[in-house]
Amino acid sequence: MSQHREVSIHCWELTGDQALEDMVLGIDERAVRGNRITLSSEEFDASLALVVCRIGSNTFAHLAQVVGLYKGDASKIWDQSRGSGPPEGPAYEIKCISRIHRVPDELLGPEDPDGVALSHRVALMHYLLDMG
Secondary structure (H helix, E strand, O other), rough: OOOOOOOEEEEEEEOOOHHHHHHHHHHHHHHEEOOOOOOOOOHHHHEEEEEEEEOEEEEEEEEEEEEEEOOHHHHOOOOOOOOOOOOOOOEEEEOOOOEEEEEEHHHHOEEEEEEEEEEHHHHHHHHHHOOO
């Protein structure tokens, strides 16, 4: 494992009516995909993933460590989804750290095009770690 002075917390947000289903399919295959996040191999061990989905007035999230590029066929992970699946983009292998939990609105901060506002990601990470 490489030595890093800081850890990056990236946020992947899944959207649509089947976002929670897409999140579960990703957990089952230990993968995340989408948004506009591109990581280099040097960033993997020091990158955490907040995977978030909003369904109506509820927000759900889980925490994972990004461990590398996904080695399988990422297009087959979400092909069983009733939705359109996550957006195109690189697929990464993840190691789940927490289960999926409903997130209180006050932890999310203001609306942000990248999912959870950068200023609120550490608080959400701690919440998910506390919840297990």
